[in-house]
Amino acid sequence: DGGITQSPKYLFRKEGQNVTLSCEQNLNHDAMYWYRQDPGQGLRLIYYSQIVNDFQKGDIAEGYSVSREKKESFPLTVTSAQKNPTAFYLCASSTSGNEQFFGPGTRLTVL
């Protein structure tokens, strides 16, 4: 089945550690996005990529890094520089149109 997968579903991290969240899509979409969602708030854009080997910072990129080596994959690394990383992380993809399809998300908790 076509879709977007994210792993792991739940992730626990100690302070000071970097962690990488996986996002894979087999929809043949060019664009991919990373958002974070905090309780009672809307989604905020971290990074996005319109094409392989290219990505742009979103509104809250500090403390995060990404790569786009393959069309299907857009991993997000949460670095130790991110001061408040506990959140729900959502990956999305889209074609040249506007509709974005979301993966099931990863809940990151910093212990």
Add this chain to the structure above:
Amino acid sequence: RKEVEQDPGPFNVPEGATVAFNCTYSNSASQSFFWYRQDCRKEPKLLMSVYSSGNEDGRFTAQLNRASQYISLLIRDSKLSDSATYLCVVSDSGSARQLTFGSGTQLTVLP
């Protein structure tokens, strides 16, 4: 001022009721408009796009007023399964098609 503002609710309505959600956006250059639905601890899913002439999809009706920068969603004959958070989403005119999300309106339909 938030770019996309919604009444957070919660809205608690009985089955069969009609309920309306409102949303305002600040960027007059916004090009596309959507309502997404998000179930508890799940990813957002597109409910419907919003067109200038207004559009209907079964029990759901969306309206757009560009002059007032106002979007609405009307749900008729509410079902228990309509219980969710409804996100108002606005897209800019840039090629990246970035989405700006409201913080959502929570709806609970009561038996």
